[in-house]
Amino acid sequence: xxxxxxxxxCTIDWYSEWPKDALEAVSETYLNNMITLDADxxxxxxxxxxxxxxxxxxxxxxxxxxxEMSRHNYVTPTSYxxxxxxxxxxxxxxxxxxVFAKKRTKTGLxxxxxxxxxxxxxxxxxNEMLPLLDQAVQETNETMAKIAExxxxxxxxxxxxxxxxxxxxxxxxxxxxxxxEASERLAEALxxxxxxxxxxxxxxxxxxxxxxxxxxxxxxxxxTMEAVSILKQVEPNKVxxxxxxxxxxxxxxxxxxxxxxxGKFLQSLRDFDKENIPEIVIQKLQKHIxxxxxxxxxxxxxxxxxxxLCMWCRAMYSFYMINKEVAPRKEALANAEAELAVVKEVLxxxxxxxxxxEEGLRTLQVKYEDAVRKKTDYETKVDxxxxxxxxxxxxxxxxGDEKIRWQENVLMxxxxxxxxxxxVLVCSGFIAYLGPFTAEYRDNMVKEWITKLKAYNVPHSDxxxxxxxxxxxxxxxxWQLAGLPKDNLSVQNGxxxxxxxxxxxxxxxxxxxxxxxxxxxxxTGLDVMxxxxxxxxxxxxxxxxxxxxxxxxxxxxxxxxxxEPVLLRQTFRQSGSxxxxxxxxxxxxxxxxxxxITTKLPNPHYTPEISVKVTLVNFTLSPSGLEDQMLARVxxxxxxxxxxxKNTLIISNATMRNELKALEDTILEKLSTSENxxxxxxxxxxxxxxxxxxxxxxxxxxAAEQTEKDIDLTRAEYVPVAVNTQILFFCxxxxxxxxxxYQYSLEWFTNIFLSSIQSAPRADNLEQRIKNIxxxxxxxxxxxxxxxxxEKHKLLFAFLLTVRVxxxxxxxxxxxxxxxI
Numbered sequence: 001x002x003x004x005x006x007x008x009x010c011t012i013d014w015y016s017e018w019p020k021d022a023l024e025a026v027s028e029t030y031l032n033n034m035i036t037l038d039a040d041x042x043x044x045x046x047x048x049x050x051x052x053x054x055x056x057x058x059x060x061x062x063x064x065x066x067x068e069m070s071r072h073n074y075v076t077p078t079s080y081x082x083x084x085x086x087x088x089x090x091x092x093x094x095x096x097x098x099v100f101a102k103k104r105t106k107t108g109l110x111x112x113x114x115x116x117x118x119x120x121x122x123x124x125x126x127n128e129m130l131p132l133l134d135q136a137v138q139e140t141n142e143t144m145a146k147i148a149e150x151x152x153x154x155x156x157x158x159x160x161x162x163x164x165x166x167x168x169x170x171x172x173x174x175x176x177x178x179x180x181e182a183s184e185r186l187a188e189a190l191x192x193x194x195x196x197x198x199x200x201x202x203x204x205x206x207x208x209x210x211x212x213x214x215x216x217x218x219x220x221x222x223x224t225m226e227a228v229s230i231l232k233q234v235e236p237n238k239v240x241x242x243x244x245x246x247x248x249x250x251x252x253x254x255x256x257x258x259x260x261x262x263g264k265f266l267q268s269l270r271d272f273d274k275e276n277i278p279e280i281v282i283q284k285l286q287k288h289i290x291x292x293x294x295x296x297x298x299x300x301x302x303x304x305x306x307x308x309l310c311m312w313c314r315a316m317y318s319f320y321m322i323n324k325e326v327a328p329r330k331e332a333l334a335n336a337e338a339e340l341a342v343v344k345e346v347l348x349x350x351x352x353x354x355x356x357x358e359e360g361l362r363t364l365q366v367k368y369e370d371a372v373r374k375k376t377d378y379e380t381k382v383d384x385x386x387x388x389x390x391x392x393x394x395x396x397x398x399x400g401d402e403k404i405r406w407q408e409n410v411l412m413x414x415x416x417x418x419x420x421x422x423x424v425l426v427c428s429g430f431i432a433y434l435g436p437f438t439a440e441y442r443d444n445m446v447k448e449w450i451t452k453l454k455a456y457n458v459p460h461s462d463x464x465x466x467x468x469x470x471x472x473x474x475x476x477x478x479w480q481l482a483g484l485p486k487d488n489l490s491v492q493n494g495x496x497x498x499x500x501x502x503x504x505x506x507x508x509x510x511x512x513x514x515x516x517x518x519x520x521x522x523x524t525g526l527d528v529m530x531x532x533x534x535x536x537x538x539x540x541x542x543x544x545x546x547x548x549x550x551x552x553x554x555x556x557x558x559x560x561x562x563x564e565p566v567l568l569r570q571t572f573r574q575s576g577s578x579x580x581x582x583x584x585x586x587x588x589x590x591x592x593x594x595x596x597i598t599t600k601l602p603n604p605h606y607t608p609e610i611s612v613k614v615t616l617v618n619f620t621l622s623p624s625g626l627e628d629q630m631l632a633r634v635x636x637x638x639x640x641x642x643x644x645x646k647n648t649l650i651i652s653n654a655t656m657r658n659e660l661k662a663l664e665d666t667i668l669e670k671l672s673t674s675e676n677x678x679x680x681x682x683x684x685x686x687x688x689x690x691x692x693x694x695x696x697x698x699x700x701x702x703a704a705e706q707t708e709k710d711i712d713l714t715r716a717e718y719v720p721v722a723v724n725t726q727i728l729f730f731c732x733x734x735x736x737x738x739x740x741x742y743q744y745s746l747e748w749f750t751n752i753f754l755s756s757i758q759s760a761p762r763a764d765n766l767e768q769r770i771k772n773i774x775x776x777x778x779x780x781x782x783x784x785x786x787x788x789x790x791e792k793h794k795l796l797f798a799f800l801l802t803v804r805v806x807x808x809x810x811x812x813x814x815x816x817x818x819x820x821i
Contacts, residue, residue, distance in 0.1 A: 017059070018077050020052055027051035030084045036092040039421060046456030050425060051087075053452045055080045058433035061445055065437060072605040073436040078612040085501055087428035090470070094424055095417070102413035107672035109406040112399055118678055119392045126385045133378040140371040147364045154357040161354050164347045171343060175336040181326075207305035208262035217252060220299035224306040225255030227288045227313040230281055232268070234258060269312055277320045289317050392678045394688065402667070402691075415461070422453045422460025423469045430466045431496050436507070436616040439489040467491050470499060474661055477654040482519035485512055485625035493617050503567060503595040505555070505614040509602040510746035513619040514553055517596050521549040530554050537562060541582055547590030552597045557604050559597075559613075566595060567613040602736065602743070621746065623726050631722035633750065634773070635715050637757045642711055649708045656697045656704070663694045717766055723808065724774045725753055728781055731797075731804045735785075738793055744785070756780045778805070 018026075028048045031037060037044065059075040066072055211221060229236065229251040236249035258265055288294045296314070300307035396403075416423075426449050434442045446465065453460045461469075467476070471491065479494045480486055490512070497504045506513035518526060525548045529536040536552075543550035544566070552563075559567075562583055571580045571589045580589040597614065606616065636643040667687055674680045729749050735742035756777035763769040782801060786794050806812040 018080070020056070023052040023055055023080060024048050026080065027084060030088070034088055034091070036088075036095060037421070043421065043458060046458040047421070047425060050449075050452055050456050050458055051080075051083060054425075054429040054433070054449055055083065057445065057448055057452075058429070061433075061437070061441060065441055069438070071436070071603055073616065074608040074611045075433065076608055076612050079432055082501060083428055083432040086431050086499065087425055089501070090428055090431075090499055091421065091424045094470070095420055098413055098417050098420060102410060102417065104668050104672045105406050105409050105413065108668045109403065109410060111671050111674065111677050112396065112403050112406070115392050115678055116396050119389055119396065122385050122389045122392065126382065126389065129378055129382050129385065133375065133382055136371060136375040136378050140368065140375050143364060143368040143371050147361065147368055150357060150361050150364060154354065154361060157350060157354050157357060161347065161350045164343065164350065168340065168343050168347055171336060171340045175340055178332050178336055203266060203305050203308050205262035205266075208259050208265060211303055211305045212256050212259035212262075218302040220293055220302045220310075221306045222252055223288055223291060223294050224299055224303070224310045224313065225258075226251040227285055227294065228309050229255040229258065230284045230288070231272070231277065231313060231316055232258060233278070233281060269309075272316065274316055274319050275323065277316065279324075282317065282320050285313065285317055289314065388678050391681065391684050395677055395684055399667070399671075399687065399691065419459045419461040419464070422458040423464035425458070426450065426453065426460070426464040427466050427469050427499075430492070431499050431615075435493070435496050435500075435504075436618050438618060438620070439487075439622060442489070442492065466495050470495050474654075474658055477657060479516065479520065481651060481654055483512075483516040484520075485621070486628050487622045487625035489622045490619070490625055493619055496615065496617055497596075500615040502613065502615040503597065504617050505597040505599065505606075505610075506617050506619045507601070507604060508598045508619040509600055510619075510621045511598075511600065512621060512625075512746075513596075513617070514551070514598050517549075517551055517598070521551075521594075524549055526551060528553060531556075531560055537583055540566065541585070541587055543595075544580065544582065544593050545588055545590060547592030549594040549596065552595070555597055555599045556601065557606060557610075559610055564613065602733075621729075623730060626726040626729055626746075627719075627722045630725040630753065631715060631718060633754065634718050634721045634725075634757060637754060638718065638769075639714070642714055646708065646711050646715065649704050649711070653701060653704050653708070656701050660694060660697045660701070663697070667691065667694070718770065720770050721773050721777075724805070725777065727804050727808055728778060728801070731800050732781070732785055734800065735789075735793070735797065738796065739790070742788070742793075749781075752781055752784055753777055 028044075031044055031047055031051075039047070055075065058079070062073045062075050211217070211225070214221060217225070226236075234251065234254045234257075236251045237253050238247040239250040293299075294310060294314075296307045296310045299310045426446060429449060430442070430446065434445055437445070450460070450464065453464070467488065475498075476484075476491055476494065479491075484490050484494055493506075493513075494516075508514055518528070525546075527539050527543045527548055527550045529539045529550065529552055531552065531554075533539070540550055540552075540563075542548070564570075565581050569580075571578050573579070574586065578589045578591070579586050581587075598619075602620065632643060632646075635646070670683050670686055671677060674683045677683055729746070732744050732749065735744070757773055759780070760769075760772045760776035763772055778801070782798065785797060789797055803812055803817060807814065807817065
């Protein structure tokens with residue numbers, strides 16, 4: 001403060017750099033609040049000290065960088081907070097990625113190992129089931145044979161039963177015929193019998209008593225009572241007949257005795273056993289039947305009751321005679337019925353035997369069906385087991401080589417998870433502090449931080465380098481296809497841009513970053529603008545609104561204050577939407593918006609205020625990067641077919657690597673999410689298809705890589721041209737140290753180089769051709785540069801040019817040169 005008035009009117013509050021304790025306090029508070037950190041107290045304490053060490057070492061390196069390279073950079077407390085923010089974001093993301101990758105790989109590997117174990121188990125199950133299947137087949141065959149045997153026996157018996165049934169039916173018909181004939185003959189006597197019985201029904205007890213009361217019965221009555229007595233086998237009385245010297249049978253009195261109980265007598269006539277009348281009775285009755293006086297009509301004249309009794313006697317006689325006539329038939333019928341009964345019994349016995357056999361057959365059939373079902377079940381299980389073994393072997397064979405790689409990956413991921421905390425901290429420091437530095441300073445700083453990691457016992461890998469830890473090979477390849485130089489410095493710059501929380505400002509004197517961004521974002525509607533454009537804010541506004549990338553190119557050391565809200569990402573919520581204030585307008589802020597800034601100034605000096613709002617990225621061309629570009633240029637001119645093939649292979653390899661990674665992710669995803677891989681046929685088919693495609697891609701990649709190696713061998717013959725070219729370029733670039741006016745663009749340099757290739761003398765052999773190109777280009781460059789030099793500087797330039805070339809040719813040594821200087 002040189003103004004006394006200012007000192008008198010103000011209270012001076014001087015803020016110096018944060019001391020060590022303050023840095024540690026901030027980092028300790030921040031790290032303790034990190035939920036994802038999950039580390040023990042010693043490691044956290046080591047991280048606290050390491051964060052402070054990284055910040056202070058970066059500050060020291062900044063001063064050294066300024067003193068040695070005359071390049072300005074600033075390390076502020078904001079840089080320290082940026083370190084902590086980047087560490088928090090990247091650590092959580094990286095840890096989640098590693099955990100997810102390990103879990104998915106481990107799950108897939110476990111499923112694969114489990115499948116291998118399943119194959120052994122399935123083989124044991126198969127060996128156990130095969131004897132059971134053989135036994136079931138044997139039981140089925142035996143049961144089937146028994147069924148066939150019993151069926152044959154049953155058929156024989158069934159045939160016999162059918163024949164005997166037919167015989168029985170014949171006998172039944174014969175018996176029925178005999179019975180029918182006998183019944184028909186007996187039916188002839190039935191009318192008279194029924195008439196007699198009906199006539200008995202009309203008799204009353206008085207009618208019977210009337211007959212009984214007769215003392216001197218008429219002849220008809222007497223004949224009738226004799227006939228009744230004979231039929232009822234009543235013994236006659238022996239009486240002496242007057243005029244005859246012998247006794248005769250007298251049935252009247254015994255007959256009258258029958259009439260003593262009229263009701264009982266009539267009932268006895270109704271119940272008379274007409275089937276069993278003795279023949280002697282009929283013989284005795286014959287004379288009465290033959291007697292013309294024994295006629296119901298005649299007898300009716302003497303006695304109504306005796307008429308009915310006469311009819312009854314005649315009916316009994318007629319029935320006897322007919323019954324006697326049919327007696328042989330009855331006997332035949334009885335014999336037939338007896339035979340029929342025997343045959344039926346035999347038939348019933350055989351039917352019972354047949355039924356028993358049929359029941360046995362049904363039992364055997366049930367047993368057979370059970371045996372078939374059991375056999376089918378075993379066959380199904382054996383077939384299913386065989387199919388599962390085949391599927392499991394398809395799975396394990398197809399993914400056999402993957403298993404080894406997955407096992408290695410799991411170990412690698414375990415190691416990475418242990419070391420992620422230290423690796424990410426180094427990478428976070430790299431992103432937060434090392435963007436403005438050249439490759440040499442970056443490497444020295446990282447080596448120093450690794451030493452600190454070991455000192456504070458913070459877990460870390462052997463090489464926690466930015467590209468190895470955070471770089472994605474597929475993405476880096478796509479960057480390089482878009483024009484990113486292949487040297488390590490440029491790849492580091494790409495990773496810094498990817499992970500930085502602040503928008504990048506590229507120090508890009510050769511326009512390499514500009515070219516890369518335009519190619520990388522050409523398919524996303526990149527808006528390109530300059531601060532000198534009249535409507536650049538309108539262009540920026542459209543990019544923010546619609547989520548398009550925006551490139552602000554060719555800025556100087558000052559940046560329009562209107563861009564400050566964009567640089568600081570000062571978004572806020574309004575009416576449920578994310579908005580940002582740009583100038584006087586509040587506009588919607590799209591999350592896909594990306595902002596890039598480039599400057600062509602080779603050594604810009606940005607104020608601390610600007611430095612803390614952006615991520616400075618030193619995109620100054622490196623010797624190796626330029627060498628690679630110049631090699632591509634000279635090969636494209638000399639062997640365009642070779643360079644075209646090289647570029648085609650690069651694109652093809654990048655595409656195939658993307659496909660291969662996608663297929664590997666698909667295989668792991670499908671395998672890890674499947675509940676039972678062995679039974680998931682769709683999964684196995686999909687995995688086989690993916691594996692086949694993966695193998696095809698790998699084969700193509702191997703062929704392409706071999707072709708690329710062959711091409712590189714041919715391209716390597718032109719390396720001396722590329723090396724000489726990069727030496728000359730940096731020699732020309734160093735003229736800016738002589739006078740800032742001496743600025744030469746890479747485009748100008750390249751045009752001279754290409755012109756020299758065209759103009760250099762041709763040669764019969766490649767070695768001479770390369771020598772011609774180098775000599776012609778060196779002289780051409782010297783002539784073109786000298787046109788822009790002061791006379792006093794021409795000799796200096798010639799000396800520098802000569803020394804650099806001789807140093808590369810090992811004809812001048814650095815020690816001698818330094819001594820000379």
